[in-house]
Amino acid sequence: MIKILKKLSPYKWQLALVFGLVFAQAMSNLLLPTLMGNIVDNGVVEGDISYIWEVGAVMLGVSALGVGVAVLASFYSSKIAMGHGRDIRRDVFSHVQTFASQEFDEIGGASLITRTTNDITQIQRVMMMLLRMVIMAPLMMAGGIIMAVSKDAKLSLVVLGVMPFLVAAIVLIMRKGMPLFKAVQKRLDKLNLVMRENLTGVRVIRAFNKEAVESDRLKTANTNLTDVTIKVNKLMAFLMPLMMLLMNLTVVTIIWFGGIRISGGNMQIGDLMAFIQYVMQIMFSLVMASMMFVMLPRAAVSANRVNEVLQTKPTIIDKNRSATTEDFKEKGSLEFDHVTFYYPGAEEPALRDINFHSNPGEITAIIGGTGSGKSTLINLIPRFYDVAEGAIRVNGTDIREIDQADIRSRIGLVPQKASLFSGTIADNIRYGKTDASIEEVRWAAKIAQADDFISNMEHGYDTNLDQGGTNLSGGQKQRLAIARALVRRPDLYLFDDSFSALDYKTDAKLRQALADEVTDASILIVAQRVSSVIHADRIIVLDNGQIDGVGTHKELLASSDTYREIVKSQYGEEGIA
Structure with missing residues (x-):
């Protein structure tokens, strides 16, 4: 008192x-x-x-x-x-x-x-x-x-x-x-x-x-x-x-x-x-x-x-050091350097010895069974949690060495559950970049395959959304969340099972648009569907918090039993063949 x-x-x-x-x-x-x-x-x-x-x-x-x-x-x-x-x-x-x-x-x-x-x-x-x-x-x-x-x-x-x-x-x-x-x-x-x-x-x-x-x-x-x-x-x-x-x-x-x-x-x-x-x-x-x-x-x-x-003291504390151009010398790169992570109070690690590197313009996909650690891996990059061992580097810099705001300003995150706010559609997309022009908003919406349904609305981009976007379908909300991440043009895109609410046709169009438009940033996709990762430059298979295999679709079919089981569960024996 x-x-x-x-x-x-x-x-x-x-x-x-x-x-x-x-x-x-x-x-x-x-x-x-x-x-x-x-x-x-x-x-x-x-x-x-x-x-x-x-x-x-x-x-x-x-x-x-x-x-x-x-x-x-x-x-x-x-x-x-x-x-x-x-x-x-x-x-x-x-x-x-x-x-x-x-x-x-x-x-x-x-x-x-x-x-x-x-x-x-x-x-x-x-x-x-x-x-x-x-x-x-x-x-x-x-x-x-x-x-x-x-x-x-x-x-x-x-x-x-x-x-x-x-x-x-x-x-x-x-x-x-x-x-x-x-x-x-x-x-x-x-x-x-x-x-x-x-x-x-x-x-x-x-x-x-x-x-x-x-x-x-x-x-x-x-x-x-x-x-x-x-x-x-x-x-x-x-x-x-x-x-x-x-x-x-x-x-x-x-x-x-x-x-x-x-x-x-x-x-x-x-x-x-x-x-x-x-x-x-x-x-x-x-x-x-x-x-x-x-x-x-x-x-x-x-x-x-x-x-x-x-x-209550935050467990993640900034070092009060703003990023400089030297800190981000590898623009658009992402590296996990032998990362191990424990949840607070846990005896076993949620992730163990995760190691990979993604370059600008590359798409890295993460796939695995439920509880394998896919979303946990995504949450480590914006420093929602800190690693126990190893290091995560964005643009060549350890994310623990600079302020959280500087790291997050270079990340476009699309969470598994789309969170929208009351206001217009344009305001929700501008949440990723406050000063974005209407042309930038439309560009992001087109890549996210949202421009068509927005244009068909009576007030277009000025349409008001209810709290949580309850007057939109699940797929529409997800596409707006993707547009919100795209409009800021970050160095790193993180999609946490963000395509699950989309149909296969929209999913394919969106991935193609990403590959064509985003050439100077790394893209990390967490997905359950094989179709969402099949064309990735690198697919990482997680099993029980560990990497079971890394490679392209064809390489993993030959080398990873876990990946073959996932493909078989979705496509049957023909998918493996």
Whole structure:
């Protein structure tokens, strides 16, 4: 929580203003009971009407001042809290952008969303209360005690006798509440996870008639969250009635003993009324403190969760060295130099001793069975993960020696699952190159075999896409993703099973267009279909994370049993012959 509070430093002058306003509000509140007591003793009892009007006017002015500074304090505390929350969200988002895939796997996407939204909202709510109450409550308590003692020291012993019981009740409830607040946030993570899976996998759920099963999953997650939230609220709901009971019993006791002291001539009626008001202020300051203690544990849990994200150090760190022309002396080349890679926590490598070199204009294809490591190999090139042994070189330079942004700016990646964004078709293609002209966009679309279906749309390249491109077919989305990579004209193209959603005719046309147009860059294709790799300059067969064979289609038919099995499974015995 302290580290999160340090982010308030840009608002130090506004904080000073809020503290000053809250101080003025507290002083005005402390002055009012004394003025009221003076009216009773010197005005009402003495029958001095003019005195009543004079002091009443002063009370009205003090009240107006208190209201004015209270409004200003609320305004500026809200402004600080909202700005503080905005800054934290910005810092979290910026820091998450530096994460490698390993950090996303460890924290989880659903948890990151909860921490960026719900957890930071909890911090904002507490900050608004804290900025006012952290000054108001101590001032009201200290000032109330001083003023009460000044009115009647002996009667003040009643208040001192009650305070230990109040403090003990608050501490006990807080000790029981803290673990429950942690449980609330964890179960909220789980609920978000289930909801996210249901929304993203809605088609699969409906296709397999699993609505009832998923409904039960959501019900279970929701019930778990509800149960622990009810426990927390029951615990916290017990605090306020307890405070009010003790406060009212204290007032009754003060009136009892105060009446005895008035009848004995040791106290005036106005002083007793002022004393009761000061006791009420003392008790209300404790109520404010208790509310603060109710909110603080949950905010502390949220702050720790947010801080956990901010303190997570990326496993892949740049050396802060931008690329130069000397770094990329072999433009368009890709080399795997005896690369071995382990997933975090794995005992066996996902890839072992991968070694090959691709020159500009060459097409290198990767093929293999499910789980052989094809996509893992692709993910190593943009440094989504770092190799354990060996080196990967793009344009002749080890990718670990220069910034990730420089490496990725020279790569055109088309993932296995096309990800499109809301906006126009042209905007989605320009995602690969922000300043691309419409001619460059059309060039990329034509090579990706997307220009025909785009031109047939009513608004052409200005057609708006729904979120995720849901108003396009799978093949259309895949072709737009390919065009997005082409428009940046990178030194290295990575196609991660990107042709699987295309029919054989479109696949053949696209590969031919790539071979004709892309002559100064390496092309790496990961594919399941033999037809997508058959004309590659080099085919690498992966089996269980190792290279089983390297060569052309004909060479591998003669030398690799794994490749022959793949060909046989797709073309039968005729394919092998």
